[in-house]
Amino acid sequence: MSTNSSDASLRQCLSHFATGVTVVTCADDAGRPCGITANSFSSVSLEPPLVLWNIAKSSNSLEAFLKARHFAFHVLSERQEPLSEHFARTDHTRFDHIDFEMSDEGVPILPGCIAVMRCSIFKTHDCGDHHIIIGRVERFEFGDGDPLLFFRSRYRSIADDRS
Template sequence: MQKSQLTDLPSALAPDFDPRQFRNALAQFATGVTIITTKLSDGRFIGLTANSFNSVSLDPPLVLWSLGNRAQSLPVFQQNSHYVINVLTADQQALAEQFASRAEDRFEGVEFELSRTGLPILKGVAAWFECHNRSQYPEGDHVILVGEVERCAYNEQSADTQNRPLIFHNGRFLT
């Protein structure tokens, strides 16, 4: 259903909860953890931790993630043609914390290789998706970014119980 078809529906009712209750309820949904990477116009790399990643379509291959309107990196991700979504494993919690920090150079000490478009693919991740920045949808206090996957790969060891995914649940990382 296209958004234009929704205009005939009645408006949503006002929420009957406060923002804290909403956040606490959302925190009960466990998500995977990713690091999204791209680069600045001067060639320096930029990346951030995100748990809003989701699949959209197999044909064409589409994924989505979202970023808050107040994020300083939002204009960079909106304007770049490509980004890489790196899916983290349980042993990469420190990496997730590093990319969630306010550190000036989040790539300090981080091992990576370059994608076809020259963007960082982090070493040891469970999977990665090199995406063309296909579309963006401002919704509420976030922007939803839809990427068309041009290349992807996964670590076959990730299916092994020894290489579990990194999970975010109830405000903290779990393995």
């Protein structure tokens, strides 16, 4: 165990918290689909049903998410690592070759995920170099399949832990 205080070391320390991986989607004010890979998802409350994530102020999608009234979390399956990498790239044509459907609220919904939570914006908080976005879960669905995991800056799967 090492003790350190630099930004790089803190990032490394934080990477020891294992998470799942989500793609968060919304539409910008021109109705164009936006999506970003995020592992900062957390559940907050059951009554009311609230969940959150954090978006970097440097993200090209920041304005779209701060203006959006609805967004969706997609919890990725272990087969969806390419989708995670796709939505982690800065690219304004991110949806050109991606399978999705627009929900009634105008939010892109991606198929093949192990869980989807459709949210309305509940609150946002300006917090350091990120904004915290809290969503109220309006509808959700989930199915079978193992999750894509992220630990120490690498993708993992549940099966890794058994070998």
